[in-house]
Amino acid sequence: MFFHNFKYSLKTLFRNKMLIFWTFAFPIILGTLFNMAFQDIEKNEKLDLIDIAIIDNDYLKNNPLFQETFQVLGEENGEEQLFRIQYVEEAEARELLSKNEITGYLVLEGINHPKVVVNHNGINETVFQSVVEEIIDIQEILKNVSGKWIQDNIPDLTQDINSGIENFDSWYTVIYQDIMKMLDEENIRIQDTSSDHLSYTMIEYYTLIAMTCLYGGILGMSAINQCLANMSSNGKRVSVSPISKGKLILSSALASYVTQLFGLLLLFLYTILVIHVDYGTNLPLVILLSLVGTLSGLSLGVLIASVIKSNENTKVGIMISFTMLGCVLSGMMGITMKYVVDKNIPIVNKLNPVNMITDGFYSLYYYDTFHRYYFNVISLLAFSFLLIGISAFCLRRQKYDSI
Amino acid sequence: MKNVVEVKKLTKEYKELKAVNDLSFEVKEGEILGLLGPNGSGKSTTINCILSLLNFSEGSIKIFGQEMEPDAYKLKEKIGVVFQDVAVFEELTVIENIDYFCGLYIQDKGLRKRYVEDAIQLVGLEEFKKFYPKQLSGGLLRRLNIACGVAHKPKLIILDEPTVAVDPQSRNNILDGIKTLRDQGTTIIYTTHYMEEVEILCDRVIILDRGQIIASGTIDELKKLAKLEEKVTVEVMELDSKYIKEIGEFKNVEDVTYHEGILLITYKKGKNNLVELMDYLKNAKIQYNKIFSERPTLNDVFLELTGKELRD
Amino acid sequence: MTVFKTFLKVLKSCKGTIILYSAILIFFAVFNTTSGDNTTNFVAEKPDVFIINQGEREGITKNLIQYFEENANIIDIKNEENAIRDALFYRDINYIIYIPENFREDFLDHKNPTIEVKSTGDYMASLADMMLERYLKLANIYHETFASEEEIIENLNKTLSEKLEVEVTSKLDTDHLTQIANYYNFANYSLLAGCVFVICMVLFSFGRDVVRKRTIISSMNYKKYNRKLLLSNGLFAVSLWAFYVLVSFFLFGSSLFTIHTIFYLINSLIFTFCALSIAFLIGNLVHNREAINGIVNVVALGSSFLCGAFVPTEYLPDFVLKIAHVLPSYWYINTNERLKTMEVFNFENLKPIFLNMGVVILFILLFVVMMNFISGKMRKTNS
Numbered sequence A: 001m002f003f004h005n006f007k008y009s010l011k012t013l014f015r016n017k018m019l020i021f022w023t024f025a026f027p028i029i030l031g032t033l034f035n036m037a038f039q040d041i042e043k044n045e046k047l048d049l050i051d052i053a054i055i056d057n058d059y060l061k062n063n064p065l066f067q068e069t070f071q072v073l074g075e076e077n078g079e080e081q082l083f084r085i086q087y088v089e090e091a092e093a094r095e096l097l098s099k100n101e102i103t104g105y106l107v108l109e110g111i112n113h114p115k116v117v118v119n120h121n122g123i124n125e126t127v128f129q130s131v132v133e134e135i136i137d138i139q140e141i142l143k144n145v146s147g148k149w150i151q152d153n154i155p156d157l158t159q160d161i162n163s164g165i166e167n168f169d170s171w172y173t174v175i176y177q178d179i180m181k182m183l184d185e186e187n188i189r190i191q192d193t194s195s196d197h198l199s200y201t202m203i204e205y206y207t208l209i210a211m212t213c214l215y216g217g218i219l220g221m222s223a224i225n226q227c228l229a230n231m232s233s234n235g236k237r238v239s240v241s242p243i244s245k246g247k248l249i250l251s252s253a254l255a256s257y258v259t260q261l262f263g264l265l266l267l268f269l270y271t272i273l274v275i276h277v278d279y280g281t282n283l284p285l286v287i288l289l290s291l292v293g294t295l296s297g298l299s300l301g302v303l304i305a306s307v308i309k310s311n312e313n314t315k316v317g318i319m320i321s322f323t324m325l326g327c328v329l330s331g332m333m334g335i336t337m338k339y340v341v342d343k344n345i346p347i348v349n350k351l352n353p354v355n356m357i358t359d360g361f362y363s364l365y366y367y368d369t370f371h372r373y374y375f376n377v378i379s380l381l382a383f384s385f386l387l388i389g390i391s392a393f394c395l396r397r398q399k400y401d402s403i
Numbered sequence B: 001m002k003n004v005v006e007v008k009k010l011t012k013e014y015k016e017l018k019a020v021n022d023l024s025f026e027v028k029e030g031e032i033l034g035l036l037g038p039n040g041s042g043k044s045t046t047i048n049c050i051l052s053l054l055n056f057s058e059g060s061i062k063i064f065g066q067e068m069e070p071d072a073y074k075l076k077e078k079i080g081v082v083f084q085d086v087a088v089f090e091e092l093t094v095i096e097n098i099d100y101f102c103g104l105y106i107q108d109k110g111l112r113k114r115y116v117e118d119a120i121q122l123v124g125l126e127e128f129k130k131f132y133p134k135q136l137s138g139g140l141l142r143r144l145n146i147a148c149g150v151a152h153k154p155k156l157i158i159l160d161e162p163t164v165a166v167d168p169q170s171r172n173n174i175l176d177g178i179k180t181l182r183d184q185g186t187t188i189i190y191t192t193h194y195m196e197e198v199e200i201l202c203d204r205v206i207i208l209d210r211g212q213i214i215a216s217g218t219i220d221e222l223k224k225l226a227k228l229e230e231k232v233t234v235e236v237m238e239l240d241s242k243y244i245k246e247i248g249e250f251k252n253v254e255d256v257t258y259h260e261g262i263l264l265i266t267y268k269k270g271k272n273n274l275v276e277l278m279d280y281l282k283n284a285k286i287q288y289n290k291i292f293s294e295r296p297t298l299n300d301v302f303l304e305l306t307g308k309e310l311r312d
Numbered sequence C: 001m002t003v004f005k006t007f008l009k010v011l012k013s014c015k016g017t018i019i020l021y022s023a024i025l026i027f028f029a030v031f032n033t034t035s036g037d038n039t040t041n042f043v044a045e046k047p048d049v050f051i052i053n054q055g056e057r058e059g060i061t062k063n064l065i066q067y068f069e070e071n072a073n074i075i076d077i078k079n080e081e082n083a084i085r086d087a088l089f090y091r092d093i094n095y096i097i098y099i100p101e102n103f104r105e106d107f108l109d110h111k112n113p114t115i116e117v118k119s120t121g122d123y124m125a126s127l128a129d130m131m132l133e134r135y136l137k138l139a140n141i142y143h144e145t146f147a148s149e150e151e152i153i154e155n156l157n158k159t160l161s162e163k164l165e166v167e168v169t170s171k172l173d174t175d176h177l178t179q180i181a182n183y184y185n186f187a188n189y190s191l192l193a194g195c196v197f198v199i200c201m202v203l204f205s206f207g208r209d210v211v212r213k214r215t216i217i218s219s220m221n222y223k224k225y226n227r228k229l230l231l232s233n234g235l236f237a238v239s240l241w242a243f244y245v246l247v248s249f250f251l252f253g254s255s256l257f258t259i260h261t262i263f264y265l266i267n268s269l270i271f272t273f274c275a276l277s278i279a280f281l282i283g284n285l286v287h288n289r290e291a292i293n294g295i296v297n298v299v300a301l302g303s304s305f306l307c308g309a310f311v312p313t314e315y316l317p318d319f320v321l322k323i324a325h326v327l328p329s330y331w332y333i334n335t336n337e338r339l340k341t342m343e344v345f346n347f348e349n350l351k352p353i354f355l356n357m358g359v360v361i362l363f364i365l366l367f368v369v370m371m372n373f374i375s376g377k378m379r380k381t382n383s
Helices: A002-015 A017-038 A064-073 A090-098 A123-152 A154-159 A161-184 A202-225 A233-239 A245-273 A283-307 A312-329 A335-344 A346-350 A353-366 A371-395 B043-050 B094-103 B109-123 B138-150 B168-183 B195-201 B219-225 B241-248 B273-283 B298-306 C002-013 C015-034 C059-071 C081-089 C103-108 C123-145 C149-161 C174-207 C209-217 C222-256 C259-285 C289-307 C318-324 C328-340 C347-382
Strands: A050-055 A083-088 A104-108 A114-118 A190-192 B003-014 B017-028 B032-036 B058-063 B079-082 B156-160 B187-192 B204-209 B212-217 B230-236 B253-259 B262-267 B288-294 C048-053 C095-099 C115-119 C165-168
Touching (some): A002 B094, A017 A245, A017 C318, A050 A123, A064 A104, A064 A123, A090 A104, A090 A114, A104 A123, A114 A123, A123 C123, A190 C123, A202 A245, A202 A283, A202 A335, A202 A353, A245 A283, A245 A371, A283 A353, A283 A371, A312 A353, A312 C002, A312 C015, A312 C174, A312 C289, A335 A346, A335 A353, A335 C081, A346 A353, A353 A371, A353 C081, B003 B043, B017 B043, B017 B058, B017 B204, B043 B058, B079 B138, B094 B109, B109 B138, B109 B168, B138 B156, B168 B187, B187 B195, B195 B298, B204 B219, B212 B219, B212 B298, B219 B298, B230 B273, B241 B253, B241 B262, B241 B273, C015 C222, C048 C059, C059 C149, C174 C259, C174 C289, C174 C328, C222 C259, C259 C289, C259 C328, C259 C347, C289 C318, C328 C347
Parallel strands (some): A050 A083, A050 A104, A114 C165, B032 B187, B079 B156, C048 C095
Antiparallel strands (some): B003 B058, B230 B288
């Protein structure tokens, strides 16, 4: 009996081509679009060449430090190229700036008075600024270190001014070279221990998986509507047959569960093989999470189908609304959303099944321990069983006031 | 004979409206009971209450001597239902649909296969086994609908207006099918608002209006209620009012009307009324195109009892 | 009139979904205006740094922390492994500096201690990285020359405090304009999803076979019938737009009283009509309730992602933007983006904006023509 209904439910679902196409295809289409939109976003976080201008005046010509530094940083295809530099008059630089063709320009307004002009605050502006500041640093270092030298050598200087100056000159050359060498050398020790798994766009794909899991509820809903006397004439016919409603709904729900898992499998294969989404290394746990996640979607569909006494439009609407809201909160339309909600109103996302799934994948990808993962899996199971319990309670011996 | 269905003092209210009001009747084993009434008279509501799909405020329903409940599965096994709306899966073929619904009752595969074939034969869908419902005409779809409801060979079959909007050929097929089922010993409840069908099929009829029984009995019993025996219709181009008066004074005549060339005479009882009338017309040299006599119908009964037509 | 009445009836059954799409938009806008998050909003120039000092806050260590306090945003989060990990992943912090226990002593002993860091590897992180490198290099250099810790710190701070004069030319309140532009960009999703969902549901209900047959044989001809439906749906779409505009005034208040706003409004109104025509076209093509869900998601989410409604356009790869040209959302969002940085409203500057609007209008015409063609054709094949 159970298998009989299961077999036919499966047949009915798979022959509804529109339904199958859209439930299977749309996450794949969305995944492709995500991939198109995001493939550069993290690469782009590394610096591009910045367009700047430098005002070509006498102060610049007399300042070898600035001249040489920017020559190196602006050398076409040079190893250290950071800028694309135009040497122009100030009026022209202003014109370029107003057209947004350059990030900003540098003008030396005195021997030791550089100025940077930019349109607004921003990354490129800040990079430009800090390069100029670094050159100023070098000037400062030279000033301070040579000041110290003079101080230390004052007795010599008073004895013989000429030789002192001579000494200073040769010493200055040495110290200049020393300092430049020190600056060039990577003698400082900074150890970067960041995880490799920092690609936050992964969250987008996780929300996509979560969304697909939850939308499985729509399949469950339409399968169950076929068993309910107040939703369809088929439901009336099924209701008068000698089968317990629990058995019937269970097997219909199982059929839509299997169908949805099939769709999810396609999505997994696509995201892994074609767009290379990283689900971490623990495949059995990924599968477990998908099974549990799909179950939560199914239970939501069952709950809406059985508890809410309204037409199908409204039921579908509620299902979509709930899922989309869950997706937004777990970061589909901007990953920061998930973080802000997690941090400030954690209870919301602890109750949000989309986030439980997303967070489960996230913790598999990014965490080394499994506490957080299992917490999510258990939450999902609790969520599912609670909903199924409520539905079962509502459906028990159900008669209607009107059909 | 045993009572298969016993309905006692059934009352069902929708907010203000009493859809079924203090209804009591029983259905005897092996008979076809007709539930007749205009749209909205409470036929489908009664059926849904019997099937325990609807809550009802008062009364009790027993089937095969047992209280009917949503989880009275043993009881449900013996019942087959054909609803007003076509209830089949668009995604399944004719044979799959029948097999699906039959499978909810019959577990044994071999037996089920035979039953499905029988059902197909019963409604004459042999040529359409592999068709999808979309490809079937309205009449064929109705036949499929019936096959789905009765394939498991139930002891009690409830048919709720199975012939609404069906072409004559399919209708005959359906009615023949129902007769076959009756001959096999099945008890049948049949609701409709077509009295011809009731007259052909039913052993006993209950006439419902506004949720109440206004008459019940065998067809002959009911027809007596109509207080008339014969209706004669004559098409006459012109007729002087003096003739109308004279005809009105004939023996057994209840009423005479003449309207737009149609002369309608109703007789309380009697035989050979037509011969007498024809003789009179011949003697009075009245030219007429057509003359015919009718026995009273259930519509006349209904008209007599409620003052309105059954068909709206 | 009957068309309109039926329309309202169907609309009522979709009200939950309409409320949802609006709620998402408003939620997003509030979220975007109140939290200075940095993934959608890259104008902040200071990196967010979290410092874990395992030693004492004294001498060179104290000075290092002070330097970051002055030049970066020190983020205050719970010093918990999970909280820190999450913060780093979601770019709440760009850079974590672990100052080892014996940093100060080892530094003064010329042991050149190692500092452990965690970084998100993005722009902001590399800024923080540059700052740390700069500090440590200077400290090392001065340590070569000066013996005492005080002298080192004094010289270090003198050098670090040497400020560069920076002139910022723009007078625009870019923060606010960015928020407004983001709001209207996001409305791309809400308008599209809302219109397509509702209108498909409406047409689905109207298009059910029986109803369709009845309307085909009714005295109304199908063009007039389509027009009436279009009018009802148009009314709905415009109300939705008006509501979003109202919300934007509520959210952004007085900062909307600029000439920019007029263009934002015109632009979004035109786009609303475009969403309407898209919805109508889809509604005429598809008659399956379960499928609507998938279609809404592909159309609304898809074009929002591809055209930069969620992700700023400058982060989209070039070829995606080229593909996006075939979608009306691209032109709509492009206008919003241009307005964001527009200072002078003259013909020269506005030309591309008018061009964008023109393209969107062309899209509307195209969709309307396609719709009439399709619904005419379907009517014939179905009858």
